[in-house]
Amino acid sequence: MVNSFSRSTSGHYSRKGLSYGSPRVGGHRKTWVSRSFHILVGTCLFVSFFLAMGCGYIYVFPSLSQAFHGYGIPKSIGPTGTCDVFEGSWVPYRGYPLYNSSECPFTERGFNCLANGRKDNAYLKWRWKPKNCDIPLFHVRVVLEKLRGKRIVFVGDSMSRTQWESLICLLMNGVEDKKSIYEVNGNKITKQIRFLGVRFSSFNFTIEFFRSVFLVQHGWVPRLGPKRVRSTLKLDKLDDISKDWIDSDVLIFNTGQWWTPGKLFDTGCYFQVGKSLKLGMPITAAYRTALDTWASWVETMVNTNRTRVFFRTFEPSHWTHWSDQSRRFCNVTQFPMMEPNGRDQSPFSDIIQEVVKNMTVPVTVLRVTSMGAFRSDAHVGSWSDTPAVADCSHWCLPGVPDVWNEIIISYLLADDKLTPQ
Numbered sequence: 356m357v358n359s360f361s362r363s364t365s366g367h368y369s370r371k372g373l374s375y376g377s378p379r380v381g382g383h384r385k386t387w388v389s390r391s392f393h394i395l396v397g398t399c400l401f402v403s404f405f406l407a408m409g410c411g412y413i414y415v416f417p418s419l420s421q422a423f424h425g426y427g428i429p430k431s432i433g434p435t436g437t438c439d440v441f442e443g444s445w446v447p448y449r450g451y452p453l454y455n456s457s458e459c460p461f462t463e464r465g466f467n468c469l470a471n472g473r474k475d476n477a478y479l480k481w482r483w484k485p486k487n488c489d490i491p492l493f494h495v496r497v498v499l500e501k502l503r504g505k506r507i508v509f510v511g512d513s514m515s516r517t518q519w520e521s522l523i524c525l526l527m528n529g530v531e532d533k534k535s536i537y538e539v540n541g542n543k544i545t546k547q548i549r550f551l552g553v554r555f556s557s558f559n560f561t562i563e564f565f566r567s568v569f570l571v572q573h574g575w576v577p578r579l580g581p582k583r584v585r586s587t588l589k590l591d592k593l594d595d596i597s598k599d600w601i602d603s604d605v606l607i608f609n610t611g612q613w614w615t616p617g618k619l620f621d622t623g624c625y626f627q628v629g630k631s632l633k634l635g636m637p638i639t640a641a642y643r644t645a646l647d648t649w650a651s652w653v654e655t656m657v658n659t660n661r662t663r664v665f666f667r668t669f670e671p672s673h674w675t676h677w678s679d680q681s682r683r684f685c686n687v688t689q690f691p692m693m694e695p696n697g698r699d700q701s702p703f704s705d706i707i708q709e710v711v712k713n714m715t716v717p718v719t720v721l722r723v724t725s726m727g728a729f730r731s732d733a734h735v736g737s738w739s740d741t742p743a744v745a746d747c748s749h750w751c752l753p754g755v756p757d758v759w760n761e762i763i764i765s766y767l768l769a770d771d772k773l774t775p776q
């Protein structure tokens with residue numbers, strides 16, 4: 356419960372109070388200063404406790420929560436107003452989860468943690484609360500109508516696939532005739548599949564996923580350069596399936612999880628620009644080059660009068676000793692962390708923001724890195740389809756990706772471009 360005031364209130368103050376206070380209190384020179392620190396710590400702990408209790412109340416009695424919302428918290432002004440929707444904290448919310456993965460055929464088994472044996476379920480009950488506004492509640496019929504006649508396209512790695520699954524399940528709840536919702540080629544969800552498209556036929560829209568883990572072209576090289584080079588990423592060429600992304604109403608990108616030495620150099624994959632191999636190019640420099648390629652592709656190929664473009668920043672993972680494959684391990688917690696412990700920062704996220712800032716067309720950056728950093732409780736862990744290999748990268752569904760979708764929907768609802776016909 357204490358976690359709910361993760362960054363702005365109790366977590367922050369009590370940690371500060373303790374880290375200044377405890378060494379002095381333990382020492383033999385009991386000065387007035389140390390005593391006043393003692394009092395400060397005590398006060399902070401008391402206040403934290405009180406806030407946590409208050410939170411528990413809200414959790415148990417939602418009507419109180421409404422009363423609470425009447426004071427102090429400004430009415431929702433949506434992400435296009437003065438509020439930064441990505442600044443905030445996780446608060447308990449009784450209305451979650453919004454769907455049951457076991458009743459949604461589009462959640463892959465690997466992400467359905469409850470079905471895979473997870474017993475605790477507090478992790479399902481946290482909602483993102485922006486500091487100065489609220490994310491509008493998800494009214495499924497309103498959203499279904501808003502999306503009528505539209506084509507929504509997710510492009511990226513498995514994190515995009517998770518978000519694709521989440522959006523379908525969020526929307527499916529509002530459709531009575533479940534048979535009217537189907538994968539257009541009758542395909543099953545698999546990890547390697549390059550295209551999946553789910554059609555909501557009574558609402559005449561599709562939600563599609565294109566697997567493109569680097570966004571740029573990956574190619575095999577027959578006889579180019581040293582023997583260790585087995586394939587290259589052509590940083591100046593967008594993925595060859597990119598022509599299929601253009602004619603859409605909403606385009607949501609991500610890339611980041613595959614930009615690691617293990618997935619690149621250790622498999623013999625190196626960078627290439629034009630005809631030249633870039634053997635010594637650092638990963639972050641290559642990432643920036645790839646994103647520049649993506650940016651000019653958007654600027655020249657996408658009609659942003661029609662298409663709303665989003666780019667999601669890096670999704671934090673919660674491995675211990677992440678960089679050392681042999682020692683890394685995954686400990687999914689029961690509650691969110693009080694402190695992000697540095698996971699709210701990512702060089703990839705910084706690069707995305709820098710590149711987008713420089714673009715000549717509007718692109719919305721979904722800055723999810725910081726909010727995800729607290730959610731050490733929300734990963735699939737051992738409750739996946741391969742329980743032998745714990746997983747602190749992917750998220751359980753329902754879960755964190757639902758919030759990414761609620762934020763996207765809040766942008767679309769505030770957007771005139773997507774007025775229903």
Ligand SMILES: *[C@@H]1O[C@H](CO)[C@@H](O)[C@H](O)[C@H]1NC(C)=O
Binds near residue numbers: 455456457458
């Ligand atoms: C989800 O649905 C399954 C299958 O209908 C059911 O057994 C299970 O109890 C449901 N879970 C929750 C949390 O409602």
Ligand SMILES: *[C@@H]1O[C@H](CO)[C@@H](O)[C@H](O)[C@H]1NC(C)=O
Binds near residue numbers: 503504505559
């Ligand atoms: C379905 O949506 C497409 C694309 O927006 C549109 O051209 C078509 O007329 C719609 N069909 C129906 C039956 O509404």
Ligand SMILES: *[C@@H]1O[C@H](CO)[C@@H](O)[C@H](O)[C@H]1NC(C)=O
Binds near residue numbers: 658659660
């Ligand atoms: C987009 O809209 C602007 C302003 O309405 C217009 O000048 C521009 O030509 C449009 N671009 C395309 C590609 O339709």
Ligand SMILES: *[C@@H]1O[C@H](CO)[C@@H](O)[C@H](O)[C@H]1NC(C)=O
Binds near residue numbers: 689
């Ligand atoms: C895993 O996390 C829990 C807290 O959720 C902690 O009590 C436990 O010691 C951790 N286990 C390891 C091996 O770090």
Ligand SMILES: *[C@@H]1O[C@H](CO)[C@@H](O)[C@H](O)[C@H]1NC(C)=O
Binds near residue numbers: 709710713
């Ligand atoms: C932004 O674009 C300008 C002009 O193309 C370029 O000179 C500059 O280096 C770019 N800045 C970044 C941060 O990419």
